[in-house]
Every structure is written in C-alpha cells, then in structure tokens.
Amino acid sequence: MPEPVIVAQNLVKKYQDFAAVDGISFEVAPGESFGLLGPNGAGKSTTMRLVGAVSTRTGGDLRVLGLDPNRYGPEIRSRLGVVPQADNLDTELRVRENLLVYGRYFGLPRAQVARRTDELLAFAQLEDKAKSKVDALSGGMKRRLTIARALINDPSILLLDEPTTGLDPQARHILWDRLFRLKEQGTTLLLTTHYMDEAEQLCDRLVVIDNGVIMAEGAPAQLIRTYSSREVLEVRFGSDLNADVAAQIAGMGDRIEVLPDRILIYSENGESELVRIVDAGLTPITSLVRRSSLEDVFLRLTGRTLIE
Amino acid sequence: MTGTDQRTGARASGPLGAFYAGNARSVMLRGWQATRSTNWLVVVSGFFEPIFYLLSMGLGLGALVGTITTESGQEVPYAAFIAPALLAVAAMNGAIYDSTWNVFFKMQFAKLYEGMLATSLGPLDVALGEISLALLRGALYATGFLVVMQALGLNLSWWALLALPAVLLIAFGFASVGMAVTSFMKTFQQMDWITFLLLPMFLFSATFYPLSVYPQPIQYVIQALPLWHGVELVRGLTTGQVDAGMLWHVLYYLVMILLGLIFTTRRLRTLFLD
Numbered sequence: 375m376p377e378p379v380i381v382a383q384n385l386v387k388k389y390q391d392f393a394a395v396d397g398i399s400f401e402v403a404p405g406e407s408f409g410l411l412g413p414n415g416a417g418k419s420t421t422m423r424l425v426g427a428v429s430t431r432t433g434g435d436l437r438v439l440g441l442d443p444n445r446y447g448p449e450i451r452s453r454l455g456v457v458p459q460a461d462n463l464d465t466e467l468r469v470r471e472n473l474l475v476y477g478r479y480f481g482l483p484r485a486q487v488a489r490r491t492d493e494l495l496a497f498a499q500l501e502d503k504a505k506s507k508v509d510a511l512s513g514g515m516k517r518r519l520t521i522a523r524a525l526i527n528d529p530s531i532l533l534l535d536e537p538t539t540g541l542d543p544q545a546r547h548i549l550w551d552r553l554f555r556l557k558e559q560g561t562t563l564l565l566t567t568h569y570m571d572e573a574e575q576l577c578d579r580l581v582v583i584d585n586g587v588i589m590a591e592g593a594p595a596q597l598i599r600t601y602s603s604r605e606v607l608e609v610r611f612g613s614d615l616n617a618d619v620a621a622q623i624a625g626m627g628d629r630i631e632v633l634p635d636r637i638l639i640y641s642e643n644g645e646s647e648l649v650r651i652v653d654a655g656l657t658p659i660t661s662l663v664r665r666s667s668l669e670d671v672f673l674r675l676t677g678r679t680l681i682e
Numbered sequence: 683m684t685g686t687d688q689r690t691g692a693r694a695s696g697p698l699g700a701f702y703a704g705n706a707r708s709v710m711l712r713g714w715q716a717t718r719s720t721n722w723l724v725v726v727s728g729f730f731e732p733i734f735y736l737l738s739m740g741l742g743l744g745a746l747v748g749t750i751t752t753e754s755g756q757e758v759p760y761a762a763f764i765a766p767a768l769l770a771v772a773a774m775n776g777a778i779y780d781s782t783w784n785v786f787f788k789m790q791f792a793k794l795y796e797g798m799l800a801t802s803l804g805p806l807d808v809a810l811g812e813i814s815l816a817l818l819r820g821a822l823y824a825t826g827f828l829v830v831m832q833a834l835g836l837n838l839s840w841w842a843l844l845a846l847p848a849v850l851l852i853a854f855g856f857a858s859v860g861m862a863v864t865s866f867m868k869t870f871q872q873m874d875w876i877t878f879l880l881l882p883m884f885l886f887s888a889t890f891y892p893l894s895v896y897p898q899p900i901q902y903v904i905q906a907l908p909l910w911h912g913v914e915l916v917r918g919l920t921t922g923q924v925d926a927g928m929l930w931h932v933l934y935y936l937v938m939i940l941l942g943l944i945f946t947t948r949r950l951r952t953l954f955l956d
Binding site for chain 1: 704711712716719801803954
C-alpha cells in the first residue's frame, strides 16, 4: 500500500475549553477521495484548517505529505489547493487576474502561471468570463473559479470545505462533474459535506463526525450496509398523529425512527412493510420506499438528522 | 519523524520560515493590479488634497501672516513654513488610509488575507507587501507635492531632496503602526476612533504655527506624538535647517516601523494561522 498523504492520530484542537476536534484519527491514501461527513459544528472545518496548515493542533499527531504542519506550514501549503467554505475570491480583480495573481502568491514563474491559468479557465468552463468582474459571476461560477484557483499550483491534495453548499441543483451537478474529473485524473481530494448525496457521489471513503469525534468510518456503501437496512419506508400521518401511529406499528421492520414530520421504517423490503401497515388499518398521507443513504447512517449513529 | 521530513526533502523552516516566504512582491503586484482595474480615481484624488491646503492656507492665509520664525530662529514665508508640514501630513494620511480602511475592509469583508495565507505566503509577506504599496503611493504624492513646492519657490535648500526619503520613512512608520492597530479592530465604530485621533494630531502638531506658542507641558505632549517628529524632520530639510538632533526624529520612526511590523505579523498569525 502506498504511503498515506494524510495521517491524523488522536488529533485535537481546543479553543479555550471547547474541543472543536476531540481526538480523531484517519488516513488518506494518494489519489483517494476522502470525505468528512457531519452536521454544522461537528468539527469538519476545523479539521480542514489543521490539515491545511493554517491552524495549530492542540494535541495528537498530524502528518500532511509526510510533514508536520506545525513546523512546515509554508512547505505544506505550497503543495495544497484550498477551496474554503465561503468564497474569498479577490473582488477587486477580474476573473483571469484572480488566477494569475494567486499563482504568484506561490512564487511560481509568470509564464508558468499564465499557461496554467488558460488551462484552468477551460477546465472551469469560464473562458468566456475571463475578463468579467468576479461579482458578476453566478454562485456556481464563483465556486468553479475558486476550484480553478485552488489548482493553480498543481497541488498534491485538494481540500474542499462544503464545495456545493448554497448552490442550486444544476450548478451542483456541474461542479460534481468537474470534481469527478479531477478524481479520475488521480488528484487526492479531502472534502467536507453535510450532503449525503454529495458524499456518495464523490467519496471513496469517509468518516462520520459529530461533536469533534469520529462515529464511523468506511466506504459509503459499506457504511450503509453496516448501519442501516437495504431499504427505508417513509410514511407521514400528519404531525399530530405520527407519535401515536409509531406506537401501533412498533416492531415492524428492523428498526423504526420517529421524526417530527415522518416515520422511517428500516427494512430489507420497504414495500412489504407498507402492505403490513395498510393491513393494520392505517392510512398514511404519503408513503415512499427508497434505498438507505448516509443520512440514515447518520441518524442511526447520532439520533439526529444531518441538516436540522 | 525527522526521517520522513528528510525523505520528502523539505528544509526545516528558519526562525522566520513560518512568517516570511520572501514573496512580498506578489502582494504588491496584486495591489497594483487591483488599483489599475478598480480604484485609480481614489489614488489620483489623494494627490490634490495637500495641494489644495497649500494653496488656500499657504498662499491665501500666508498673505495675511507674512513671515514666521521657526524653532531654530530662521524667518521664512508662511507658505514655506507650512508646506513641509503638509507634506508630512500627506504622507501620514496616505499611509493611514491604505493601512487602516483598506486593510480593515480586506480583512473583515473581502477575506483577502485568508486567501493569501492559505498559500505559501506568510503574514510578514502580506504585511510588507501591503505597506510597501502604501509607500509607493506615498512616494508618488510626495514627489508631486515637492515639484509643486519647487515651482512656488518654497524649497529653501537643496536639503529638500532628502525630504522624499524622509516622507517615505514617515509613511512607513504610520502604515506599519496603522496596520497593526487595524488588525485589532472589529467594527466600523472602532475604526472611527482612528480618525478621531488623527484630526487633532494634524491640527496641533506644529503644523500651522511653531511649537513655542504652547505652554511647556503641552509642548511635551505634542513632542511625544509621531506627527510632530515628521513635521520637524521635513521642515528642517526643506528650509535647510539641518542638525544632528534630527536623527532623533529618524529614530522615532524606525522604532515605530519595527513595533508596527512585529505587532502586525503576530496579529495576522493569530487571526489567520491560529
């Protein structure tokens, strides 16, 4: 097995008494696409900052590209690409200038940066916008420009903090397509998300984080197999009735979760559970049978939903 | 652990390694690009401000005042008395504007430094780059103003040529301290305090009349403030009243520069590389 590019062991980051990251361990192999999945405030972004060598760990051990970020910050940062959660593009510069200037921050030669800029504008599908002002771009375009900017130094690892949060579905799919291409080209991706579909699309492997600790680790499909059933039946009886009905159908399926707006019944066969409910004389307002997702894994592990 | 580091060939960072990548140039380049594409009008407007002051007060008011006696006992026309002070004030204002409001905006809203410090740049690169840009702007204003002074016959000595580096020193001092102070500011209200402090300093630092009009205790207060040192330094040079005591003014600014840079670098590190 090739040497991992990121190794975290019992990684801890404390702010005063609060531990944002509380002893997490994981490894990322070269070329792997690794995800940190968790709700807001779980410690994902803090972990990203630690790996990105812009934050100093309080405890544990961390190696990025074989180096200790506490001592080799600039060296590590020169080989990373960073896509922060909130866009921090340079709004005083035009689209193309954003890439040119950013490349110079890495001390790269002008000609090399110019060549790379043209490639990346094509990759981000922003060639027509090269001379536009940044503020004139749509949300999806800004994200693509931020990703292009992060690639200007041909990084060994690309860090993406919530890459598609706040984008409309179409823009998200375009972005996923771009990221998937990077993955195919062998770029190592470390990404955080609270969207399970994003994690399923992009991550080879992921850890589920909550309150600064790792709840589970594995490939998306494997996690679903381990922590959830094959299918889920979602039924709604109306907000007032859900709790009463839940008592009546207790024991159905492998497991039942009662949420404020719906009841989830975990089972190998959702349709047959629905038949049993109807046979019991109950009539749900709506019903839906779907495959289990990482959302269900998270619910199982923490008793909470990812997006609250 | 050490083995891994050697294998990847990374050199151990020196004492400045985490702070400075020797690439402040790229930060200046960015500022130059930004100025070119968005705010060159603001830059041009700053050039005229001290000239307007000079024309209205120096020539207008000067016609009423006549001549004035400097600290060293030399009698000079009123315009020649205040012109060097206005030059020092222009250097201060330019440097302060660039290092406070501009920096505040870039830090709080544009998240510009966050982006820069995610690259191999260190906080000292950012600080030096931004301050150098402010200096470059200060140099442009100062050169223009000195040319105007020359045209109006207000440079009384060849020492006036040294006013240019002196002005840069003053601008460097204010920019460096201004950026350090700004890095602690969180709201617009706090930023207004800076303006609140600068205005009286501008008016009372022996800018428009000699220090000797004040009672002794007030003189000490004025002499403790940075602008007075700047005014005296530049005035000494443009009026040709040069003596070794002026080196104290230079030293004052060197200390300002050093303290400002240290605080700015440490503060940027705390803010963006915690």
